[in-house]
Amino acid sequence: MGSMSREALGSARSVLSDLGGSVDLTTGEQLLDAGRVIGGSVQLQSYLADPAVDVATKKQLLDRLFGSFSESTRAVLVSVVGSRWSSSDDLLAGIEEVAFRAIATTTPADSSIENELFAFDAAVRTDAQLELAIGSKLGDPASKADLVERLLGGKASRQTVVIVVHLVQQPRGRRIGELLRHAADIVADQSDQLVATVTSAVRLDDAHVTRLQHGLAKQFGRSLRINQVIDPAVVGGLRVQVGDEVIDGTVATKLSLLRLQLAG
Template sequence: MGSATTQAVAATTKALDAASGVDLDVAGELFAAARAVGDSSQLSGALADSAAPAAARAQVVAAVFGKAVSPTTASLLTTAVAQRWSSAADLVDGIEELAVRAAAVAEPAADVEEELFRFSRTVAENPELELALGSRLGDASAKGTLVDTLLAGRVSRATTLIAASLVQAPRERRVRQLLSRATKLVADQRGRTVATVYTAAPLSIAQVDRLAGTLTKRYGTQVTVNTVIDPTVVGGLRVQIADDVIDASVSSRLADLRQRLAG
């Protein structure tokens, strides 16, 4: 991510935090706008053209989306296109990020991070589902409908909206990658960091709470723990937070011992 995009994301996130009336309708409109901009190189190029005056780009937003979206959505889109982005693709990603964050804001009580993570594990464990959602040949709206059907009544509306919207606009990204990014964005919007913990056996609620507390103290921010059962871990834990990996597994120690013996 270029420095211009980093600053643009910060500005649009600040605008979202200050906005009123952010609900799931706004999030849905932002997702639809991201798809529309992403599907048109002419539109994305015009909106991301930093050489054009910000007022001119705002006029394009008003002409294309003004009557179709709420004032809150229109204001957020106007703020987004007023920024300087490193590329047109980054602008599309930025609008999509706004949509994910808006969905998190709209349902603050829902455990969206956990629900997105669990759905990503379902996809990972079901190759046929992953193929159906990730195929370039499938109809985009049909993929969204499939996700709606799978998640209806099982997760929050925010989670369903995020997952169903993302699979309709993969833009060369794998489904699990889309869901993982969304999980991190939701956590960040709520002031948390996500830790993925790989363990050979399920952890008790008390163990998860203790681990979350330890990681929170270590990283200085609230940490949400998602667990993955992985028999190859053998014993102990492997924890991944962003680019950090804490490997306290038996399999890791055995591998280290084998290397020492071989050397």
């Protein structure tokens, strides 16, 4: 996101925070519904992101489109369209992120949305047919949503199901694994945690994970969760990604760099 979009997102997050206890799962669901409606029309998306259109006019349009939504949902949407965004795509991304944050605030005490998203990501990565079914650009969004409901219904929290159903319906050009990990990062951040995605050739044992978790938490100054990704292609070593920061100590990368040096 550009600087204008980051500022706009910050304003929307502040509105969400100020709403406090009035935010519930329905708020998040309605924000995602609104994002899909807006994203489904290039004209509507461009109009709501156009800084030349005054906020009052945009609000009237929102009221016509989403008048049945809760006051909390509409307050967040008004904040979103009332800010300047670097692009109309950023506006959609902003609605999605604030929706995920709203959903994260409703997580049941006995559930972890991040862990459920990571588990589904792992399942998708190991099942090519499933990845194609929910990730194909040619697939029907409603059919993808129905499949997610069948796979996760009764097995994951309703919060996780809502997030994944949205992602498969409006991927906006992103791969399903990227979508799931990005959503998990947002949910974790809302809980004041970071997520470290650790890629290795084999699964790390519990002691190794604990040491790594403590070391990374100390380095980044925040509590942190580990998401393990198994990829035999890395050969050995670890690749750690926390947000946009990547620490790559895999054998595959070292060999690739060595080959480049020898070729030079």
